[in-house]
Amino acid sequence: MxxxxxxxxxxxxxxxxxxxxxxxxxxxxxxxxxxxxxxxxxxxxxxxxxxxxxxxxxxxxxxxxxxxxxxxxxxxxxxxxxxxxxxxxxxxxxxxxxxxxxxxxxxxxxxxRKRGIVLDTDFPEGVMPTDKMCRSLSETMVNHLVQLHSIDYQKTKLTEMTKPEGFMKRQVIGWIRRYERAETDIVKGVEQLKQWMLKNVSESETPAIIHYDYKLNNAMFNEELTEMVGLFDWEMTTVGDPLADLGVAMSYWIEPDDSDLLKKGMGKPPVTVTPGFMTRDEFLEDYARKSGRDLANMNFYQTFAYFKLAVICQQIYYRWKKGQTRDPRFAHLDAFVSSLIQYSLYTAEKK
The missing domain is CATH 3.30.200.20 (Phosphorylase Kinase; domain 1)
Incomplete structure (x- = not known):
């Protein structure tokens, strides 16, 4: 390896x-x-x-x-x-x-230091993915998200560090402000998207611990790819709306039929385009069944999640443009930001 x-x-x-x-x-x-x-x-x-x-x-x-x-x-x-x-x-x-x-x-x-395999755009050399393996990896991702959301946060000191009341409204306003602080170019549709999110803020009833950057390449699996042994990048974690966490997870979960704008935004598409991985709809259905949560308003959460991802990429691009990072991966993130804004608008208009 x-x-x-x-x-x-x-x-x-x-x-x-x-x-x-x-x-x-x-x-x-x-x-x-x-x-x-x-x-x-x-x-x-x-x-x-x-x-x-x-x-x-x-x-x-x-x-x-x-x-x-x-x-x-x-x-x-x-x-x-x-x-x-x-x-x-x-x-x-x-x-x-x-x-x-x-x-x-x-x-x-x-x-x-955790040891294992992180899956991103390729499977490890010598591993031939099967439908069964990919389905199992999908279910593992669902199961751990459900498990995280089921932890009783009131038995932890997170109650002293977080404020779940009014979480989503603060998030929408806060991420709009973050975008405005890091703005470098005028992006078509961004003002329309801001107004839509502010008018359509949703909030589920039961808060939970949310990772808020839950995606396949933040997870680590054992050598057999049957168990999750690590989950990383907890910097955005808080107590808030679990459906916001689910929305973020779906913004990273790319399908084979997605547009090239989504599939290749950061270069090569993730392994979730491999046959056997759940679709986003299947992931949502499995989460709803195992968690018992009502996903009737997922349209809002997924729209916001694509915008949030656009802001994160814009912040990174802003640092690259200002010469604060030398990493060449970031040089063309502005095009991906524009694509994500357009996809957010597309998601908002879906019924």
């Missing part, structure tokens, strides 16, 4: 000595080996690194370079969320420690 780490990109280096000293102060019984750091090749938002000392290994997450959006990339919040969720949800990595900006100039946290 190919390595999932790369040499650290220029400009994204870490102070190895400062991190090693801090780890030894905070964590007992670490091996005497020197700390080595490599960068993970995946991820488009926060910077993620592998830490190794002999047999000990962990993952470090820090914010991206340059100015960041208000309340975004909050390392301490993500650390606290994982601390509350990981005892109840085995796929969530256990967090080890948090550090403020005094150690390396930016806040970061260190967490458990």
């Amino acid at each position: 190919a390595s999932d780490t790369i040499p650290i990109r220029q400009g994204e280096e870490l102070d190895t000595s400062a991190i090693e000293n801090y780890l030894r102060e905070q964590l007992p019984n670490l091996p005497r080996d020197n700390l080595t750091i490599e960068q993970f090749s995946f991820g488009k938002s926060n910077l993620t690194y592998q830490l190794k000392m002999g047999e000990w290994e962990a993952v470090l997450r820090r914010p991206p370079l340059g100015p960041v959006a208000p309340k975004a990339h909050d390392m301490e919040r993500e650390y606290k969320i994982l601390k509350e969720i990981s005892p109840h949800f085995s796929a969530a990595p256990e967090p080890y420690l948090f550090a403020d900006e005094k150690v390396i100039g930016s806040p970061f946290f260190v967490m458990e």
Whole structure:
């Protein structure tokens, strides 16, 4: 299996000595080996690194370079969320420690290193996907989303960190503002979409813990691809409307019959276009059956989810255009943003 780490990109280096000293102060019984750091090749938002000392290994997450959006990339919040969720949800990595900006100039946290297979645009070399395998992977994704939404958040400290009342209205207003702060070019239809969302805000009755970036390439599976062993990128997690979480999951769930605008927005389409994977409608039906939730207003949630994805891509493109990241993957994200806005409008008009 190919390595999932790369040499650290220029400009994204870490102070190895400062991190090693801090780890030894905070964590007992670490091996005497020197700390080595490599960068993970995946991820488009926060910077993620592998830490190794002999047999000990962990993952470090820090914010991206340059100015960041208000309340975004909050390392301490993500650390606290994982601390509350990981005892109840085995796929969530256990967090080890948090550090403020005094150690390396930016806040970061260190967490458990999970091992397994992340599926993105291809299956691992030597794996021949079958209809049964793809169906099983789909069901695993549904099951873990239902499981996450069934955790009793009132038995955790998330009650002190979140405000589920009026969640969706705040989300619509907040993501519109985020888009406006990161706007670089005039995109056709965006004003119409803003007005539609503000007029059609929906809210389901029972809040839940939501991951809010739930997608196949944020999950990790065992070597047999039969179990989910990891779920990553918890920075957007909160207590809110579970159907918003479901909508976000569907915005990433690409089907074979989708337009090229959706399938190739970030390059190659994800493996969900492989025969055997559930369609979005099948995923929604399975979720509704297993969770018992009413999905009558999913049209709104899916429209908002495509807009939210457009905003995330726009924020990344804004940083690339301002020279705050050198990653060449981001150079043409503006075209994908425009496509997502158009697809949001198309979804809004569907009955």
